[in-house]
Amino acid sequence: MNIVVCVKYVPDAQADRTFNASDNTTDRANVDGLLSELDEYAVEEALKIVEAGEGEVTVVTVGPDQASDAIKKALQMGADKGVHVNDDAIHGSDAIATSLVLAEAIKKIGMPDLVVTGMASTDGTMGVVPTMLAERLGVPAVTFASELTVSGSGVSVRRDGDAASVTIEASVPCLVSVTDQINEPRYPSFKGIMAAKKKPVEQWTLADLGLDASQVGLANAWTAVQSFEARPPRAVGTIVKDEGDGGAKLAGFLSERKFI
Amino acid sequence: MAEVLVLVDHVDGTCRKTTSELLTIARRLGEPSAVFVGAGYDTAAPTLAAFGAEKVYRADSDALTAYLVVPQAELLAQLVERVQPAAVLIASSAEGKEVAARLAVKVGSGLITDAVDVQSDGNGGVVTTQTAFAGGYTVRATVTKGVPVIAVKPNSAPPEQVSGAAAVEAVDYTPSALAQGARIAASTPRARTGRPELTEAAIVVSGGRGTGGDFSKVEAFADSLGAAVGASRAAVDAGWYPHTSQVGQTGKQVSPQLYVACGISGAIQHRAGMQTSKTIVAINKDDEAPIFELVDFGVVGDLFAVLPAATDAVQASKG
Numbered sequence: 001m002n003i004v005v006c007v008k009y010v011p012d013a014q015a016d017r018t019f020n021a022s023d024n025t026t027d028r029a030n031v032d033g034l035l036s037e038l039d040e041y042a043v044e045e046a047l048k049i050v051e052a053g054e055g056e057v058t059v060v061t062v063g064p065d066q067a068s069d070a071i072k073k074a075l076q077m078g079a080d081k082g083v084h085v086n087d088d089a090i091h092g093s094d095a096i097a098t099s100l101v102l103a104e105a106i107k108k109i110g111m112p113d114l115v116v117t118g119m120a121s122t123d124g125t126m127g128v129v130p131t132m133l134a135e136r137l138g139v140p141a142v143t144f145a146s147e148l149t150v151s152g153s154g155v156s157v158r159r160d161g162d163a164a165s166v167t168i169e170a171s172v173p174c175l176v177s178v179t180d181q182i183n184e185p186r187y188p189s190f191k192g193i194m195a196a197k198k199k200p201v202e203q204w205t206l207a208d209l210g211l212d213a214s215q216v217g218l219a220n221a222w223t224a225v226q227s228f229e230a231r232p233p234r235a236v237g238t239i240v241k242d243e244g245d246g247g248a249k250l251a252g253f254l255s256e257r258k259f260i
Numbered sequence: 261m262a263e264v265l266v267l268v269d270h271v272d273g274t275c276r277k278t279t280s281e282l283l284t285i286a287r288r289l290g291e292p293s294a295v296f297v298g299a300g301y302d303t304a305a306p307t308l309a310a311f312g313a314e315k316v317y318r319a320d321s322d323a324l325t326a327y328l329v330v331p332q333a334e335l336l337a338q339l340v341e342r343v344q345p346a347a348v349l350i351a352s353s354a355e356g357k358e359v360a361a362r363l364a365v366k367v368g369s370g371l372i373t374d375a376v377d378v379q380s381d382g383n384g385g386v387v388t389t390q391t392a393f394a395g396g397y398t399v400r401a402t403v404t405k406g407v408p409v410i411a412v413k414p415n416s417a418p419p420e421q422v423s424g425a426a427a428v429e430a431v432d433y434t435p436s437a438l439a440q441g442a443r444i445a446a447s448t449p450r451a452r453t454g455r456p457e458l459t460e461a462a463i464v465v466s467g468g469r470g471t472g473g474d475f476s477k478v479e480a481f482a483d484s485l486g487a488a489v490g491a492s493r494a495a496v497d498a499g500w501y502p503h504t505s506q507v508g509q510t511g512k513q514v515s516p517q518l519y520v521a522c523g524i525s526g527a528i529q530h531r532a533g534m535q536t537s538k539t540i541v542a543i544n545k546d547d548e549a550p551i552f553e554l555v556d557f558g559v560v561g562d563l564f565a566v567l568p569a570a571t572d573a574v575q576a577s578k579g
């Protein structure tokens with residue numbers, strides 16, 4: 001089974017993430033980035049499927065020069081090859097445009113049996129690109145998989161919803177997005193790190209995908225961020241040490257604020 | 261006045277609270293038209309009328325409930341092309357966001373998800389408010405192309421009753437082949453806890469590593485307040501509480517009137533899910549836990565001593 005995994009290079013959630021004041025886009029230059037943590041689960045799941053059978057795992061990303069780090073990490077974990085779509089015109093693209101670029105990249109790679117993604121990026125966190133991508137590829141999408149089983153002609157997925165735990169079956173080709181419950185991503189081994197240096201990574205521009213700058217980027221986005229403001233720091237609260245009266249003091253606070 | 265389509269969020273006709281919130285928001289933008297998919301319409305009808313739906317587009321086909329998201333997106337796309345609404349409002353749940361994502365691509369529209377406020381811009385457009393970067397920023401955004409498709413979070417507007425005509429129009433819908441590509445093969449309902457839903461609750465009480473796996477005191481305190489119970493990622497990863505109760509970046513993002521964190525240190529992963537709560541309370545043994553930077557009221561102490569005493573005090577106050 002051939003699998004394409006879509007990954008994203010994101011600003012580190014542990015750092016002070018912010019926006020570019022000039023154009024209201026995410027600041028990706030002044031904050032250290034890395035492979036989105038949630039995408040590691042997608043890479044791991046793809047590797048497990050291929051290791052248990054046959055086929056290869058191709059990792060694709062859309063992003064600036066530094067995004068090659070996200071591909072490198074996935075190759076170190078064990079993916080076979082990478083595709084990096086990198087074009088200045090893509091800067092500021094929204095989810096609709098990102099899904100367009102990913103869809104064209106996957107068509108150029110050759111439609112795989114399975115496309116695997118994380119449940120959402122850790123920066124934008126909308127979680128809609130996987131579904132948009134499936135729509136553009138004309139395939140079913142099964143999102144938020146907590147368990148994934150591959151059979152001959154399809155996949156079976158367990159999704160833990162609020163009201164029920166549901167088993168969903170889909171035919172291949174299809175797209176599956178996975179949660180952080182599905183597996184425990186491996187750390188790259190020394191051997192994996194060395195092997196990754198020799199793995200092929202294609203560099204593609206919009207032109208290579210038959211796309212035009214007018215279809216992507218900030219100026220052509222379907223949505224626009226009008227303004228952003230940092231959440232004001234919360235006022236310093238009252239902190240008491242429990243000396244046998246902590247519970248009563250807590251209830252007193254709740255009563256004062258009319259919660260009881 | 262242009263119509264505003266609202267996809268009704270319901271379980272067998274029982275409307276979720278988000279439905280009345282979305283209808284209330286729709287009135288700011290135009291004339292609300294509910295889109296009701298599936299069985300149980302008679303149960304839903306009074307709610308839709310009470311919150312101002314002038315029209316109801318009703319489709320009841322087995323395909324709409326047997327398959328996943330695609331049929332609902334196809335039905336909405338059909339309506340958007342015919343009605344040319346001012347906007348489409350959908351609940352920002354996992355399923356709602358998927359319907360919205362497919363719809364936006366189908367009709368060439370911009371999509372905004374996780375909106376916590378939606379207002380008219382006064383010129384027929386829509387301005388939304390979302391939080392970004394773990395709740396650290398507030399962002400205002402607009403849709404610049406196509407019919408705005410907006411996925412709105414629960415508790416984004418106080419529902420206001422205004423009676424509407426709720427004139428029903430049956431809609432014919434035939435699913436495409438793609439719509440039948442993924443199907444629900446089995447479903448195991450969760451045991452009902454009797455507690456409110458996490459994302460809709462006015463009060464949430466959460467437990468973390470400090471519970472050591474014993475949530476009984478957290479649950480008892482939650483029940484005394486009529487609250488939902490949440491859990492930190494550490495507690496979920498340890499297998500102490502189900503993932504569907506996880507509050508945080510990879511779980512639920514909640515914004516209740518009151519959030520009580522018990523034995524939770526307050527890592528960025530957790531803050532992303534709760535720091536927009538109106539009032540925050542924490543109980544933690546470690547007086548240097550980062551959660552105390554966020555609180556309105558904090559108790560440094562053992563939750564196994566503090567919570568039972570607080571529960572008793574809450575019960576006593578009820579008389």
